[in-house]
C-alpha cells in the first residue's frame with residue numbers, strides 16, 4: 397500500500413498538531429510535487445508487496461489543483477504497479493469539492509473520499525477555524541455522491557462544548573464515519589485559548605457521554621463500529637487503515653510520511669522546505685539520511701505495536717500472538733469484561749474499546 401502526504405492547508409485549524417503548512421503560493425506546491433516525483437523514482441523498487449490501496453492524506457490533499465494531482469497520479473503509475481489497487485482515497489475539505497474537481501478525481505481513479513466535516517454546527521466550525529459551514533459540508537457530500545462516489549467517509553470531532561449532530565440526510569449518503577475525541581495538543585491555538593479561559597472544554601465524563609451518544613446515533617443509522625474511532629456500513633471498512641492495523645508493509649511518500657517494511661520503520665524529514673531541497677537538488681541520492689531516518693523494530697517493539705493497534709479493533713488480539721508468560725496479564729481484563737475470548741481472539745467489548753489505549757499500555761513488555 398502507498399501513502400502520499402500532502403503537507404499544505406488553506407489555514408490552520410485551532411486544534412491541529414499535524415505537520416502541515418498554510419499554503420503559500422503556486423510555486424511551493426509545484427516544487428513539492430517535483431520533489432515527490434523524484435522520491436517515487438528513488439524509491440520505486442521498495443514496494444515488494446502487491447499494492448492494494450493508495451491513500452492521499454494530509455494536510456489537505458484537496459488543496460492540490462487538478463494539474464498537480466494529475467502529475468502525482470501519473471508518477472505513481474510510472475513507478476509502481478497499481479493494477480491491483482482496490483481502494484484509492486483522497487482526504488478532502490468540503491469547500492474544495494466543486495463538481496469539476498470531483499469529476500477530475502473520478503477520472504484520476506479515486507474511488508473513495510474522506511471528507512473533513514467535523515461538525516454540523518456552524519458555531520463549532522467557527523471555533524475550530526474551519527473554512528466551511530455545515531451547509532457547505534452537506535452540499536459537498538451530496539456533490540460527491542452525484543459525481544459517482546459511492547464510498548464516502550466523513551470525519552467528526554466530539555469532546556466539544558456541544559455534541560455534534562449527525563443527521564439523517566448525511567447518514568444516507570455516506571458509507572463510513574470516523575469520530576475523534578478533541579485533544580488539546582501543546583503548541584496549538586486551542587491550547588492557548590483553553591489556557592486563557594477563552595474556550596472551556598467538557599470534562600472527561602461529558603466526553604464519554606458524547607462518545608456513547610455518537611455511538612448510539614451511528615449504530616442506529618446502520619453503521620458498525622470496527623475500530624475505536626471508525627464505523628462503517630458492512631463491507632465499507634477502510635481497506636487502507638485496516639491494513640495498517642494488520643501491520644501490512646507500506647510505503648509513505650512526501651514530507652513527514654512514514655514507511656514500514658515489516659521490520660523497519662522509516663520517517664521522512666518533516667519539513668517541506670528541507671524535503672524539496674534534498675530531492676530537487678538530488679543530494680538524497682548520495683545521502684539518504686537527508687531524506688529520512690530509520691529504526692529497526694525489535695520483537696518487543698513489534699509486540700507492543702500489535703497491542704496498541706489490535707486492542708483498538710473489534711476483531712481484537714490473536715491469542716496465538718500472545719506469549720504464554722504474558723497471558724496472565726490479560727486475565728484481569730477478561731474478569732472485568734473489557735475483553736472476551738472468542739474464536740481465538742481477545743476481543744474488546746464496547747467498554748474495553750473505550751479504554752483500549754490504557755489497556756494496551758499496561759500490557760507492554
Ligand code: SF4
Pocket residue numbers: 404405406407408409412413414416454455456489512
Ligand atoms: S485541515 Fe486537517 S491538517 Fe489542515 S490544519 Fe485542519 S486539521 Fe490540520
